[in-house]
Amino acid sequence: MSRPTPLRGVHESLGATLTDFAGWLMPLRYGSESAEHNAVRQAAGLFDLSHMGEIFVTGPQAAEALDHALVGHLSALVPGRARYTMIVDAGGGVLDDLIVYRLAPEEFMVVANASNYPRVAAELTERAKEFDAAVRDRSEEYALVAIQGPRSVEILSTLTDADLDGLGYYAGLPAVVAGHEALVARTGYTGEDGFELFVAASAAEPLWAALTEAGAPHGLVPAGLSARDTLRLEAGMPLYGNELSADLTPFDAGLGRVVRFDKPGDFVGRAALEPLRDVPPARRLVGLVGHGRRVPRHGYPVVVADDGTVVGEVTSGAPSQTLGRPIAMAYVDSGLSSGLAVDIRGSREPVEVVELPFYRRKK
Amino acid sequence: MSSIPEDLHYTKEHEWIGGVDDGLTLTVGITAYAAEALGDVVYVQVPEVGASIATGDAVGEVESTKSVSDIFAPVTGEVVEVNQAVVDDPSLVNSDSYGDGWLFRVRLEGSADDLLSPEEYTALTSGES
Numbered sequence: 018m019s020r021p022t023p024l025r026g027v028h029e030s031l032g033a034t035l036t037d038f039a040g041w042l043m044p045l046r047y048g049s050e051s052a053e054h055n056a057v058r059q060a061a062g063l064f065d066l067s068h069m070g071e072i073f074v075t076g077p078q079a080a081e082a083l084d085h086a087l088v089g090h091l092s093a094l095v096p097g098r099a100r101y102t103m104i105v106d107a108g109g110g111v112l113d114d115l116i117v118y119r120l121a122p123e124e125f126m127v128v129a130n131a132s133n134y135p136r137v138a139a140e141l142t143e144r145a146k147e148f149d150a151a152v153r154d155r156s157e158e159y160a161l162v163a164i165q166g167p168r169s170v171e172i173l174s175t176l177t178d179a180d181l182d183g184l185g186y187y188a189g190l191p192a193v194v195a196g197h198e199a200l201v202a203r204t205g206y207t208g209e210d211g212f213e214l215f216v217a218a219s220a221a222e223p224l225w226a227a228l229t230e231a232g233a234p235h236g237l238v239p240a241g242l243s244a245r246d247t248l249r250l251e252a253g254m255p256l257y258g259n260e261l262s263a264d265l266t267p268f269d270a271g272l273g274r275v276v277r278f279d280k281p282g283d284f285v286g287r288a289a290l291e292p293l294r295d296v297p298p299a300r301r302l303v304g305l306v307g308h309g310r311r312v313p314r315h316g317y318p319v320v321v322a323d324d325g326t327v328v329g330e331v332t333s334g335a336p337s338q339t340l341g342r343p344i345a346m347a348y349v350d351s352g353l354s355s356g357l358a359v360d361i362r363g364s365r366e367p368v369e370v371v372e373l374p375f376y377r378r379k380k
Numbered sequence: 381m382s383s384i385p386e387d388l389h390y391t392k393e394h395e396w397i398g399g400v401d402d403g404l405t406l407t408v409g410i411t412a413y414a415a416e417a418l419g420d421v422v423y424v425q426v427p428e429v430g431a432s433i434a435t436g437d438a439v440g441e442v443e444s445t446k447s448v449s450d451i452f453a454p455v456t457g458e459v460v461e462v463n464q465a466v467v468d469d470p471s472l473v474n475s476d477s478y479g480d481g482w483l484f485r486v487r488l489e490g491s492a493d494d495l496l497s498p499e500e501y502t503a504l505t506s507g508e509s
Contacts, residue, residue: 034416049474050445051420243419243446310423310470312443336422336445362441362448 019043022067023160023221031239038242039132041068046241053244054338057207060236061166063228064245066213067221070134071159072127072141076150079123081282086144087115088267088290090280094119099187099204102275103267104137109289110263111270113137114255116204118189126200126215128161130257144285160221164228165211165248167378168235173212175231177201181212195227206245208252208376247335250344253304253374259315259332260302260346268293269348271302300329300348304375305359305368307343312336313359313368319347322358322367331359339376346373384411385478389492390501391454396478397495404488408454410442412477413505418444421473426451426462426484433459433486435494440483442473451483455492461485 019042028035033044044065046053056062074083080092089102099118103111113133118126129137138154145152164173174181179192179201189202197220205211216224229237246256255261260270267276268290276290305313312334313319319329334345349357349370358365384390389397394414398407415421423443433439433453440451462484466472472481496504 034419045446046419049420247445310443311425312422312448314448336443 022065023218024065024067024162024225027222027225028065033239033241036242039068039130041131043068044239044241046243047239050241050243050247051338053238053240054247056236056238057166057209057240057244057248058339059167060238061164061168061172061211061232062207062240062244063225063232063237064163064165064240065221065225066161066163067159067218068131069161070129070131070137070154070156071161071215072129072134072138073153073155074125074127074141074145074150075153076123076148078148079125079150082141082145082148082150083117083125083127084280084282085148085284086141087117088276088284088286089117090277091117091119091125092280096121097188097190099189099202101187103272104140105267105286105290106263107285107289109266109286109293111257111261111265111267112140112263114257114261118200118202120189120191120200133257158218160216160218161213162216162221162224162228163205163211163213164232164237165205165207165240166209166237168232168237169209169211172228172232172235172237173201176227195224197224199224206252206254207248208254208374209248209378246333247338250333250335250346251337251339251374251376253346253376255302255346256333266290266293268296269298269300297351299351301351302332302373303347303349303354304371304373305331305334305345305347305357306340306371306375307345307359307366307368309366310336310343311361311366312343313345313347313361313366318360319349319368320358320360320365322356322365325360325365328353328357337375344375384413384498384502384505386498388478388498389495390498390504391452391495392504393452393454395452395454397454397492398482400492400495405460405485406455406457406488406492407482407485409482410451410473410477411501411505414449415474415477415481418442418447418449418473420445421470424466424470424473424483426467427459429459429462431459433457442470453486454495455486455488457486457489459484460487
C-alpha cells in the first residue's frame with residue numbers, strides 16, 4: 018500500500034492520475050503532462066513533493082558531523098544558504114544526492130530522496146556518533162510544496178512579506194506564507210526559477226489553496242511527477258536510481274566537483290574516491306537527441322550505428338517539449354561522440370551526442 | 381472517465397473495433413480509457429497497408445511521455461487503410477480516441493471472435509480503475 022501525502026485529498030479532487038513512487042501515492046499528472054511541462058517553462062507550476070525526506074542535524078558539532086558524513090564541505094556553508102551534495106558509502110558509491118540547508122550555525126536540514134531517506138537517516142545517525150550532534154528524521158512532520166517557473170516570484174510575493182528578491186539561488190529563509198510558517202528556499206528541480214516551501218504537514222492544504230488562488234491569474238497549474246521528470250531531464254539534472262546509484266561514484270556521474278577533498282578531516286568515502294579524482298571514467302554521462310519520434314528509454318542499449326556494438330546505456334529518456342525531439346541521458350564509453358544509435362526495441366535509431374543540459378533558462 | 385460507445389466492440393488490450401456488425405472492413409483504435417492511462421501520446425506506429433495480420437500479433441506501437449505499448453491485431457485480415465493523420469499528429473489518440481484518432485482499417489478474413497461487448501468492456505475497465 019502506497020503512503021498518501023498530506024495533499025492526497027487535493028489531488029483526488031483535482032482528478033489527478035495517482036501513481037506509486039518510491040512507496041508514496043503521488044500525482045503523476047492532473048491533465049495533460051505536456052501542458053503542465055509547458056506551463057512551468059512559460060508561467061508556473063505547483064508541485065507536491067511531500068515524499069521527500071527532511072532530516073535535521075543539530076548541535077555544537079553538527080557542521081563537523083556533516084563534513085565527515087557527506088562529500089561536501091558543509092562547515093563552510095553560511096547560515097541561510099543551501100548546497101547540493103552527496104552521501105557515499107565507504108567504497109565511494111552514491112547512496113543519495115542531497116540538498117543541505119544551513120538554517121542556523123548549529124542546525125542543518127538534509128533533504129533526501131523519497132526512496133532513500135530512511136537509509137540516509139540511519140547512515141547519518143551512525144556517522145554522527147562520534148560528534149556532539151543529534152540526527153532526527155522529521156520527514157513525517159513536513160510537507161513540501163514547490164512553485165516553479167518564471168512567474169513564481171510574482172505569485173509568491175503576493176502571499177508573503179519575505180524579501181524574495183534578496184533570496185538568491187540556493188538560499189533559504191524562514192518566512193510566513195499565507196499565514197503559515199514556512200522555510201522558503203530558492204531551489205528546484207525543473208531548470209526554472211522557483212521556490213520550495215517546507216511547511217508543517219497540517220499547513221499543506223491551506224498553503225496549496227492559497228498558492229492556487231494567487232497563481233491562477235498568472236497561469237499557474239498543478240503539475241505532477243511526469244512533468245517534473247521531463248523538466249529535470251531537459252535541465253540535465255540527475256535522478257537517483259537512473260543517473261545515480263550505489264554502483265557509481267560521483268566521478269562516474271561527472272559530478273566529481275561535489276567531492277571536496279580540500280575540507281578539513283576525513284570523510285566517509287575519501288580513501289576510495291581520492292585515487293579516482295584524476296582518472297577519466299570509462300563511461301561518461303552524455304545527452305542524446307533523437308531524430309525521429311521514438312523515445313530512447315531507461316535501460317535501452319546505446320550502440321554504434323554501423324554495426325550495433327553496445328557502447329552504453331540510456332539512463333533516462335523522454336520526448337522533449339522544448340526541443341520537439343526525443344532526448345535522453347546515457348552513460349557512453351568515453352571518447353565516443355558520433356555515429357551512435359539507440360537500440361529501440363530492436364531497431365537502431367540514430368542519435369546525436371550533445372553536452373548537457375538540453376535546456377538552460379534565459380536569465 | 382469518458383463513456384464507452386455502444387456501437388463498438390473491444391478487446392482486453394483496450395482497443396476498439398468499429399463496423400463488426402456492418403461488414404467486412406473493420407476500423408481499429410485505442411479506447412479513451414487506454415489513452416487516458418497512457419498520457420499524452422507522442423508517437424504512433426501503425427501496420428503498412430497490404431500487411432496480413434493475425435489476431436494477437438503485435439502490429440504497431442503507441443508511445444506516450446512515460447511509456448510505450450504494443451498494438452495487437454484484434455482480428456485476422458489484411459490492412460487496407462491507415463490513418464496518416466494520427467501518425468502525423470499522435471495527440472488525436474488523446475483528443476478524439478473514437479473518432480479522428482482511429483489507427484487502421486482491416487479487411488476481415490474469417491470471423492471476429494472473442495471481442496468484448498460495450499458492457500463487458502465497461503465491466504473490465506471499472507474493475508481496473
